[in-house]
Amino acid sequence: MEVCKAVHAAEDMELVAAVDKDDSLELLAPAEVVVDFTHPDVVMGNLEWCVSRGIHAVVGTTGFDPGRLERVREMVARHPGTNVLIAPNFGIAAVLMMHFAQQAAKYFESVEIVELHHPQKADAPSGTARRTAELIAEARRKAGVGPSPDATTQEIDGARGADVEGIRVHAVRISALIAHQEVILGGGGETLTIRHDTMNRASFVPGALLGVRRIRDVPGLTYGLEALLDL
Amino acid sequence: MEVCKAVHAAEDMELVAAVDKDDSLELLAPAEVVVDFTHPDVVMGNLEWCVSRGIHAVVGTTGFDPGRLERVREMVARHPGTNVLIAPNFGIAAVLMMHFAQQAAKYFESVEIVELHHPQKADAPSGTARRTAELIAEARRKAGVGPSPDATTQEIDGARGADVEGIRVHAVRISALIAHQEVILGGGGETLTIRHDTMNRASFVPGALLGVRRIRDVPGLTYGLEALLDL
Amino acid sequence: MEVCKAVHAAEDMELVAAVDKDDSLELLAPAEVVVDFTHPDVVMGNLEWCVSRGIHAVVGTTGFDPGRLERVREMVARHPGTNVLIAPNFGIAAVLMMHFAQQAAKYFESVEIVELHHPQKADAPSGTARRTAELIAEARRKAGVGPSPDATTQEIDGARGADVEGIRVHAVRISALIAHQEVILGGGGETLTIRHDTMNRASFVPGALLGVRRIRDVPGLTYGLEALLDL
Amino acid sequence: MEVCKAVHAAEDMELVAAVDKDDSLELLAPAEVVVDFTHPDVVMGNLEWCVSRGIHAVVGTTGFDPGRLERVREMVARHPGTNVLIAPNFGIAAVLMMHFAQQAAKYFESVEIVELHHPQKADAPSGTARRTAELIAEARRKAGVGPSPDATTQEIDGARGADVEGIRVHAVRISALIAHQEVILGGGGETLTIRHDTMNRASFVPGALLGVRRIRDVPGLTYGLEALLDL
Numbered sequence: 008m009e010v011c012k013a014v015h016a017a018e019d020m021e022l023v024a025a026v027d028k029d030d031s032l033e034l035l036a037p038a039e040v041v042v043d044f045t046h047p048d049v050v051m052g053n054l055e056w057c058v059s060r061g062i063h064a065v066v067g068t069t070g071f072d073p074g075r076l077e078r079v080r081e082m083v084a085r086h087p088g089t090n091v092l093i094a095p096n097f098g099i100a101a102v103l104m105m106h107f108a109q110q111a112a113k114y115f116e117s118v119e120i121v122e123l124h125h126p127q128k129a130d131a132p133s134g135t136a137r138r139t140a141e142l143i144a145e146a147r148r149k150a151g152v153g154p155s156p157d158a159t160t161q162e163i164d165g166a167r168g169a170d171v172e173g174i175r176v177h178a179v180r181i182s183a184l185i186a187h188q189e190v191i192l193g194g195g196g197e198t199l200t201i202r203h204d205t206m207n208r209a210s211f212v213p214g215a216l217l218g219v220r221r222i223r224d225v226p227g228l229t230y231g232l233e234a235l236l237d238l
Numbered sequence: 239m240e241v242c243k244a245v246h247a248a249e250d251m252e253l254v255a256a257v258d259k260d261d262s263l264e265l266l267a268p269a270e271v272v273v274d275f276t277h278p279d280v281v282m283g284n285l286e287w288c289v290s291r292g293i294h295a296v297v298g299t300t301g302f303d304p305g306r307l308e309r310v311r312e313m314v315a316r317h318p319g320t321n322v323l324i325a326p327n328f329g330i331a332a333v334l335m336m337h338f339a340q341q342a343a344k345y346f347e348s349v350e351i352v353e354l355h356h357p358q359k360a361d362a363p364s365g366t367a368r369r370t371a372e373l374i375a376e377a378r379r380k381a382g383v384g385p386s387p388d389a390t391t392q393e394i395d396g397a398r399g400a401d402v403e404g405i406r407v408h409a410v411r412i413s414a415l416i417a418h419q420e421v422i423l424g425g426g427g428e429t430l431t432i433r434h435d436t437m438n439r440a441s442f443v444p445g446a447l448l449g450v451r452r453i454r455d456v457p458g459l460t461y462g463l464e465a466l467l468d469l
Numbered sequence: 470m471e472v473c474k475a476v477h478a479a480e481d482m483e484l485v486a487a488v489d490k491d492d493s494l495e496l497l498a499p500a501e502v503v504v505d506f507t508h509p510d511v512v513m514g515n516l517e518w519c520v521s522r523g524i525h526a527v528v529g530t531t532g533f534d535p536g537r538l539e540r541v542r543e544m545v546a547r548h549p550g551t552n553v554l555i556a557p558n559f560g561i562a563a564v565l566m567m568h569f570a571q572q573a574a575k576y577f578e579s580v581e582i583v584e585l586h587h588p589q590k591a592d593a594p595s596g597t598a599r600r601t602a603e604l605i606a607e608a609r610r611k612a613g614v615g616p617s618p619d620a621t622t623q624e625i626d627g628a629r630g631a632d633v634e635g636i637r638v639h640a641v642r643i644s645a646l647i648a649h650q651e652v653i654l655g656g657g658g659e660t661l662t663i664r665h666d667t668m669n670r671a672s673f674v675p676g677a678l679l680g681v682r683r684i685r686d687v688p689g690l691t692y693g694l695e696a697l698l699d700l
Numbered sequence: 701m702e703v704c705k706a707v708h709a710a711e712d713m714e715l716v717a718a719v720d721k722d723d724s725l726e727l728l729a730p731a732e733v734v735v736d737f738t739h740p741d742v743v744m745g746n747l748e749w750c751v752s753r754g755i756h757a758v759v760g761t762t763g764f765d766p767g768r769l770e771r772v773r774e775m776v777a778r779h780p781g782t783n784v785l786i787a788p789n790f791g792i793a794a795v796l797m798m799h800f801a802q803q804a805a806k807y808f809e810s811v812e813i814v815e816l817h818h819p820q821k822a823d824a825p826s827g828t829a830r831r832t833a834e835l836i837a838e839a840r841r842k843a844g845v846g847p848s849p850d851a852t853t854q855e856i857d858g859a860r861g862a863d864v865e866g867i868r869v870h871a872v873r874i875s876a877l878i879a880h881q882e883v884i885l886g887g888g889g890e891t892l893t894i895r896h897d898t899m900n901r902a903s904f905v906p907g908a909l910l911g912v913r914r915i916r917d918v919p920g921l922t923y924g925l926e927a928l929l930d931l
Binding site: 115116117118119121123126127128129130131132137155156157158159160161162163164165166167168169170171175176177178179180181182183184191192193194195196197198 | 346347348349350352354357358359360361362363368386387388389390391392393394395396397398399400401402406407408409410411412413414415422423424425426427428429
Binding site for chain 3: 808809810811812814816819820821822823824825830848849850851852853854855856857858859860861862863864868869870871872873874875876877884885886887888889890891
């Protein structure tokens with residue numbers, strides 16, 4: 008796995024064990040930090056195992072709804088000094104894009120999202136695009152910014168994209184693309200565009216390593232990689 | 239008007255008259271070429287007046303459906319040597335974008351269109367985007383290229399854009415923008431993007447001047463500026 | 470002037486006077502805030518006049534080097550409660566672009582700047598691009614990030630751009646463009662692109678109004694519009 | 701090799717043999733077409749071997765200067781009915797980008813090239829960018845279009861890029877990028893941007909297959925993939 012290779016290559020880390028689905032977790036017992044990119048069906052058990060042994064966890068597995076997050080919060084509360092990072096996206100560029108979009112959202116009259124992916128993708132828009140729209144919508148609500156202006160009266164169905172909490176989101180599917188997203192903000196004669204391009208599938212590795220390096224210093228449960236970036 | 243200023247400034251042309259809606263067309267009698275950016279209600283009368291006097295016409299007025307084009311074709315057939323250019327778009331960059339998109343269309347598995355305009359625009363997608371989609375669809379049909387691949391099974395309504403003859407078209411509305419369009423083609427590990435940006439409202443002037451310079455050499459009725467470009 | 474029109478249009482402000490170079494400053498005496506977009510030759514006198522009368526100033530005039538800034542700092546120190554904002558760039562999108570680029574700089578192995586302007590521009594790269602490069606270079610230095618990797622051994626002179634404190638900056642000059650800049654950061658399989666487009670020359674207005682609205686709340690001398698944004 | 705896999709997968713082709721550097725060329729004797737992506741040191745011998753046996757060749761090997769092209773032209777002249785395609789670039793998107801840039805070149809006052817690659821690249825600008833600049837320069841010369849306007853008087857060395865036959869070319873090197881190029885043309889209030897992105901190293905495959913399918917129909921020596929596209 009890509010993270011294992013990278014840990015192995017890093018001078019300040021040591022790879023204790025790489026555990027596949029049929030291996031015993033006991034191999035991980037000597038570890039200080041466990042990285043979990045597994046499956047929603049097993050991740051809660053893995054976390055219980057780690058936290059109860061005082062091993063920090065960096066988790067990229069999907070499926071953490073508010074209920075699951077609450078359960079993890081209780082777990083780490085019972086074991087002070089053991090920390091867990093759960094992040095829906097470990098791509099640093101993707102995380103920064105979302106963060107900057109959220110910060111800029113209230114300064115511009117208009118904002119829309121265009122996400123572009125390979126045509127094998129099943130959902131449209133992407134989870135990242137929906138999350139970005141929610142963050143932008145929340146920032147604008149808090150600042151009292153109204154909806155983006157839109158005088159459309161004649162529309163061919165779907166032309167103006169999906170409406171995610173009042174933010175228009177467009178999903179483009181093109182062969183040869185991987186995962187890309189553009190947030191376009193405009194007003195007062197200027198536009199600001201924040202774009203993220205994933206060029207290969209190993210793009211979550213630097214973020215996972217950052218998690219491993221920093222997890223000791225962030226007590227309890229941390230949700231989202233942005234909390235570990237100095238922003 | 240911008241075209242008048244430009245004709246005045248051009249060394250190889252002379253401005254005979256600038257006629258507004260309450261002026262007599264007779265002022266135009268000495269002209270060799272008349273440029274008509276008027277209104278669908280009056281343009282057919284204007285053309286009749288010009289063609290019957292042997293004056294060439296360069297027309298940017300909208301509203302030419304197949305019926306009107308046929309009537310103009312008959313007009314010029316009755317006056318051999320008098321030529322008419324009617325173009326739905328006089329922006330050279332816009333016309334080239336459409337032409338190149340059409341040429342490239344059959345070489346890529348996927349193609350989609352993203353058009354971006356100011357939020358005062360009433361129609362979505364733009365006429366230019368619809369026309370581009372039609373040209374692309376026609377080119378792919380002729381070459382026997384099937385639909386762009388798309389595995390979307392979960393969609394928030396509108397995320398995948400409008401369907402114009404099988405081509406997905408997305409319309410973005412952002413304050414501070416003017417008129418922009420991007421055609422994205424992809425396949426075989428590569429993408430090709432052809433983008434057009436209108437930066438101000440005088441962008442039709444160079445195309446109109448090109449029409450004035452070339453109209454003498456293209457007998458009869460010519461539809462579309464691309465016919466005057468050496469492509 | 471654009472700012473005057475905008476102040477006039479704003480519901481929460483009143484235009485006291487618009488003073489041109491031959492007018493007396495006394496017209497401004499009733500104002501609470503003066504906006505100064507004048508000339509380096511007169512701006513220091515204007516500031517002295519305002520500050521000594523307890524009038525806040527929002528200044529977009531160029532030419533503030535460290536010496537001049539120090540003199541303004543002394544001025545406002547002698548008149549507590551009177552505030553001055555001096556900003557080299559009042560475009561909010563431009564200011565956010567610089568700020569985000571600076572924040573993101575240490576997370577990516579590579580970073581370069583491409584600025585694009587109309588071909589009448591005399592300096593290359595633009596002041597904004599040079600300033601962005603300095604901010605990025607400083608952020609990377611502080612974080613201990615080394616130079617962007619570059620294996621170039623054969624170069625046609627200038628191909629790799631200008632070197633501004635170790636950051637490569639490319640200046641593109643294209644007719645029809647206005648003022649645009651792109652900061653491209655990359656590493657770990659991802660890129661992040663932050664782009665700013667000025668679509669017309671009034672793009673400094675919203676930033677100037679923001680300055681007028683906020684100047685009362687930021688004591689003393691403030692340099693740079695970013696200090697007034699909640700970032 | 702990627703081309704072998706693709707030939708194998710194609711329904712209208714059969715893979716006769718895949719020959720590595722230590723294998724005998726005799727394995728290729730039953731082939732109708734040979735694809736040569738080898739090395740400048742051996743390609744001329746390979747071609748002599750193929751052409752003398754009446755086997756068509758599709759060649760992506762580099763190093764064909766005018767002298768070598770002349771020798772190949774003589775080879776095929778001695779064996780009528782045997783055809784050779786030599787192409788410096790087999791990426792269809794890249795080839796179309798160059799072709800469209802060349803076609804558009806004379807319609808815009810300004811044109812510049814920005815190429816972007818991974819930082820391991822040794823030459824700046826890329827061969828593709830240099831070739832594009834030459835094609836653009838030639839098209840403008842033929843049409844009597846003067847140099848792009850440029851009022852730069854203060855330049856930090858290199859900011860305005862390399863000068864390739866009067867066309868400015870900028871080379872950006874960013875980690876995570878692969879091979880990308882943008883040709884920006886502008887004038888009359890509009891810009892046209894033609895961009896090519898290589899997303900993986902197999903992007904030459906569709907072009908190579910196109911060559912294999914069409915080589916029978918283009919007599920003699922053909923230089924450049926564009927000759928096989930219907931443009």
